Amino acid sequence: MKYVLMFTSEPAANAATDPEVAKAVYGRIYQWFQDNADKIDENGAELQPVETATTVKSGGIVVDGPFNEAKEVVGGFSVIDVPDMDAAVALAKTWPSLELPGIAVEIRPMVVDYSQFE
């Protein structure tokens, strides 16, 4: 069963985090990908800061900034392949950044069966 993990954070909370602590956590993220290589289908991507975001809206209107005004922003995503939701939750819980404030990991099952659209 494939799920996408979306890693979100609050830039305001990030800015308040001790850089040394943030650096240590960042180091463990690399380790996390190695330790869980068997459960990760695609490493996905880590995104540049939200200030770099540009959004194209309905009708082709191009605007500066992310798609919504929330204080949380998406910072990256990965695709995992685990047996069920419990396994997905268990893996998400080990995401190193979760020990910092303002972090959230959203789990979304992926559409893999396209027969319903045929």
Add this chain to the structure above:
Amino acid sequence: MAALYRRFGDFDIAEEAVQGAVVEALTAWRRDGTPDRPAAWLTTAAQRNALDLIRRRGRQEALAARIEPSVAREGTDDRLALLFACCHPALAPEARLALTLRAVIGLTTPQIARAFLVNEQTLAQRIVRAKRKVVSTHIDLRVPEPDELPQRLGDVLAVVYVMYNEAFVSSTGRTQDRDLGADAVWLADVIATSLPDQAEAWGLAALLTLQHGRAAARFSRNGDLVLLRDQDRSRWDHTAIKRAGEMLERAARLHAPGPYQLQAAIAACHAEAPSWAETDWLQIVTLYGALIQRDSSPVVRLNGAIALAQLGPRQASEALADVDRLADRLGGYHLFHAARAELLRLLGRTDEAAAADRRALELTTNEAERRLIQTRLRRHPLTDGS
């Protein structure tokens, strides 16, 4: 149902099949007595129903052919697995209760809507959304691994606890077509028996068994609510109370105290007391102290204050001060004002007590509770302490 869901991959069919089986069971067991292996009986009946349903849904005929002859087996683990799935933290809390009632207890949507006074359509949507999420996110039907179990069990116990209390409150002053309280007691019992080394599971089973064992005395013959102090204690189910005591002892041997065990211990003190006056209030106050350390919610503190007030006049003043500190958070709750009225009356401040009772009356929506407070106001200033 879990087994059927796994086998057929269709939540609706599995659910409908089990519901049918439960109805058949209740009819057949009342007529012929409970079979030796009730779970196996249910499993077989449910499997037969599932096959019928699938055959009826012509388009799924191919599926029916794939199913091997049914193997009846005890279904406790499956039922427990289903319960954990219905109470999964990925589902919204209100959906967990609805789904549990539907899939584990086997109530119909209209029955659930009636029991909890919610709009049937809203409830149906809530259930459909929850079921869709179970399937689409692939929430597996299994009992969680040991490291996850305590937290997940907490979610399950909370649903059963709410189920009992909601049923208890909503049934007050109304006739019910089904004893949901008994269903909750049964479910708590299933959980404790299936996970015998979980102290809080025994704690909840004991608590609900005690509450249910005393439920019959809560209403007088004409349907009026009777307060604990005035209840006819001979109408309590003393066999159930004794059984709950054994459950509590079992929990205590596991040396893992928790809020359900403490609440059950408090309920046991009441259940074992020959009368209101002869109740071991000191013990109850001590237990409330321990409970408040773990759960400092205002309602728990309110009940703790009422117990404290029974120890004497000095403690009653102290209790009133405790209660008044909760005004910010409980000001809109009718039982807050009813409790204040009780304490004020205990302290001889009858005018203020009547004012508090009037406030309680304004806030309560429950018919039986309204009648109780009205009676109390009519008796004023003849206080009987109730």
